[in-house]
Amino acid sequence: MPGIFYGVSVGPGDPELLTLKAVRIINACPVIAAPRTKNGNMIALSIAEQTVDLTGKTIIPLDFPMNPDSTAQHENHCRIAEQLAVYLGNGQDTAMLNIGDVSLYSSCTYIAAELAEMGFETKMCAGVPSFCAAAAELSIPLSEGSKPLTIIPAQYEAAREMLGRDGTAVIMKSGRKLSEIKEMLSGSETVFAAENCGLPGQRLYHNIDEIRDCGYLTVMIVK
Amino acid sequence: MPGIFYGVSVGPGDPELLTLKAVRIINACPVIAAPRTKNGNMIALSIAEQTVDLTGKTIIPLDFPMNPDSTAQHENHCRIAEQLAVYLGNGQDTAMLNIGDVSLYSSCTYIAAELAEMGFETKMCAGVPSFCAAAAELSIPLSEGSKPLTIIPAQYEAAREMLGRDGTAVIMKSGRKLSEIKEMLSGSETVFAAENCGLPGQRLYHNIDEIRDCGYLTVMIVK
Numbered sequence: 001m002p003g004i005f006y007g008v009s010v011g012p013g014d015p016e017l018l019t020l021k022a023v024r025i026i027n028a029c030p031v032i033a034a035p036r037t038k039n040g041n042m043i044a045l046s047i048a049e050q051t052v053d054l055t056g057k058t059i060i061p062l063d064f065p066m067n068p069d070s071t072a073q074h075e076n077h078c079r080i081a082e083q084l085a086v087y088l089g090n091g092q093d094t095a096m097l098n099i100g101d102v103s104l105y106s107s108c109t110y111i112a113a114e115l116a117e118m119g120f121e122t123k124m125c126a127g128v129p130s131f132c133a134a135a136a137e138l139s140i141p142l143s144e145g146s147k148p149l150t151i152i153p154a155q156y157e158a159a160r161e162m163l164g165r166d167g168t169a170v171i172m173k174s175g176r177k178l179s180e181i182k183e184m185l186s187g188s189e190t191v192f193a194a195e196n197c198g199l200p201g202q203r204l205y206h207n208i209d210e211i212r213d214c215g216y217l218t219v220m221i222v223k
Numbered sequence: 224m225p226g227i228f229y230g231v232s233v234g235p236g237d238p239e240l241l242t243l244k245a246v247r248i249i250n251a252c253p254v255i256a257a258p259r260t261k262n263g264n265m266i267a268l269s270i271a272e273q274t275v276d277l278t279g280k281t282i283i284p285l286d287f288p289m290n291p292d293s294t295a296q297h298e299n300h301c302r303i304a305e306q307l308a309v310y311l312g313n314g315q316d317t318a319m320l321n322i323g324d325v326s327l328y329s330s331c332t333y334i335a336a337e338l339a340e341m342g343f344e345t346k347m348c349a350g351v352p353s354f355c356a357a358a359a360e361l362s363i364p365l366s367e368g369s370k371p372l373t374i375i376p377a378q379y380e381a382a383r384e385m386l387g388r389d390g391t392a393v394i395m396k397s398g399r400k401l402s403e404i405k406e407m408l409s410g411s412e413t414v415f416a417a418e419n420c421g422l423p424g425q426r427l428y429h430n431i432d433e434i435r436d437c438g439y440l441t442v443m444i445v446k
Contacts, residue, residue: 009355016244019234019351020274023243051243070368101351103358103365104372112362124359128242128324128349132232135326136347139335142326145293146379149327151372158389162371166381 003031003088005115006095007108009127013043013099013198015050017128025125026052029095031087033080035107036061044097060084062096064107077107081114088120101129105153105172131170134194134219138204142221143168160184163222171220181220182208190223226254226311228338229318230331232350236266236322236421238273240351248348249275252318254310256303258330259284267320283307285319287330300330304337311343324352328376328395354393357417357442361427365444366391383407386445394443404443405431413446 006025011017026032026048034045042061048054062080067073087094098106102124112122131151135142143149147167152159154174163169163184174181174193185191191208195201195218205211229248234240249255249271257268265284271277285303290296310317321329325347335345354374358365366372370390375382377397386392386407397404397416408414414431418424418441428434 007359009359011242014244016247017242017349019240019242020246021237021239024239101355101359101365103355103363105366106364109362109364116362122362124362126240126351126355126359128232128351129355132324132326132349132352136230136232136324136349139332139339139345139347140326141329141332142324143328143374143376146376148376148379148385149374151366151374153366153369153371155369156371157369165385 001091002120003091003093005084005088005112005120005122006093007102007106007112007122007124008095008097009102009125010044010047010097010099011128011198012130012133013047013196014133015047017133017198018048018051019125019127021125022048022127023052026054026095026097029057029093031058031060031084031092031094032097033060033062033084033094034097036063038066044099047099048097058087058092060087060094073107074110077110078114081111081118084111085115085118085120088115098127099130101127104129104151130197131172131219131221134197135221137194137197137202138192138206138221140192140221142170154181169222171222174218174220178211182211185220185222192221192223194219224314225343226314226316228307228311228335228343228345229316230325230329230335230345230347231318231320232325232348233267233270233320233322234351234421235353235356236270236419237356238270240356240421241271241274242348242350244348245271245350246275249277249318249320252280252316254281254283254307254315254317255320256283256285256307256317257320259286261289267322270322271320281310281315283310283317296330297333300333301337304334304341307334308338308341308343311338321350322353324350327352327374353420354395354442354444357420358444360417360420360425361415361429361444363415363444365393377404392445394445397441397443401434405434408445415444417442
């Protein structure tokens with residue numbers, strides 16, 4: 001019997017924000033794949049290993065070159081799917097770990113689609129997104145009444161016009177575009193932010209002027 | 224010492240989607256408050272009690288009359304805060320359980336704000352939103368590349384115009400407005416839906432025409 005591929009969300013950083021389901025799946029899988037940054041960090045793996053004993057499991061680092069070209073991205077997803085297919089073909093259940101939730105700005109569903117096309121069974125395990133953890137740490141509602149909530153990656157080209165929409169806006173991964181975003185938000189907007197949410201070095205902001213420099217895992221909430 | 228108020232997310236329905244943090248907090252609190260529908264159902268409580276033994280705890284049902292008037296809603300939040308303040312004042316830690324995530328379309332942050340004004344310590348515990356669980360069950364990405372994601376409550380007055388925007392849209396609680404929403408989405412849109420996600424009677428849809436009648440906890444994903 002071939003193994004099953006699981007896309008497993010590990011939440012935004014606090015190892016206690018793993019779900020019971022994520023813990024069960026990670027415990028049961030002999031093979032654990034997780035993204036590796038170009039500096040060699042495996043953040044999703046380090047979140048999981050604070051909660052689940054990974055001793056004796058096969059760890060597969062996954063590299064995602066920052067290439068905006070969709071053909072190159074697709075080729076990388078196919079390469080990773082082929083890499084993981086070897087373990088699945090040997091009957092080993094394989095969990096791919098993802099920061100936050102697996103369906104939000106993650107490559108996991110694409111890799112799962114490639115594996116499904118190759119005939120493997122795939123399952124996804126939902127998790128806590130970083131913006132929910134940020135709102136909880138800030139003790140503020142993300143969405144109110146019957147108003148919409150818009151999630152905007154900082155690199156989205158039309159971010160500026162989306163910020164004028166009704167309801168709450170969340171800007172994801174705003175660290176690298178901080179000065180541009182601060183300029184966009186200057187004025188009377190109510191802005192909250194969380195940096196390294198749930199990770200060591202967490203910082204919370206209740207005012208945009210407090211934010212001078214911020215890390216990669218930054219979520220801004222604009223009311 | 225007065226007790227601490229915890230707003231605890233229990234996820235959308237599957238009791239395995241509680242986080243380790245939610246389980247720890249619920250276990251530790253002698254008083255558990257949870258919303259009650261007008262039919263007497265306490266869905267958040269029934270999700271939690273499949274995972275945590277609530278024997279011996281004080282259970283407080285919370286009623287939220289469906290009143291669109293914001294003054295009446297505020298008065299109800301104050302009434303609930305006063306009700307819970309009795310237990311907190313007696314030194315009993317109190318957890319208020321919430322379906323999905325506590326910061327999304329929940330009354331919990333308002334009640335926490337009232338309690339904080341009364342001098343009590345309050346903490347929020349993030350959870351898995353229903354739209355993340357729906358996407359995981361459907362094995363589809365919610366958001367892709369650097370495109371935005373818009374969460375729209377079905378009763379939002381300008382839902383129609385938001386559906387034409389860039390990126391993915393999620394329509395929450397679309398059950399009661401199904402025919403209106405089907406009419407809005409008629410055409411070439413790619414629509415997925417999950418009904419009673421993670422609960423008994425879960426149904427998944429990959430096409431809008433399959434949806435004939437659907438329950439309260441319905442999430443639609445429009446690409």
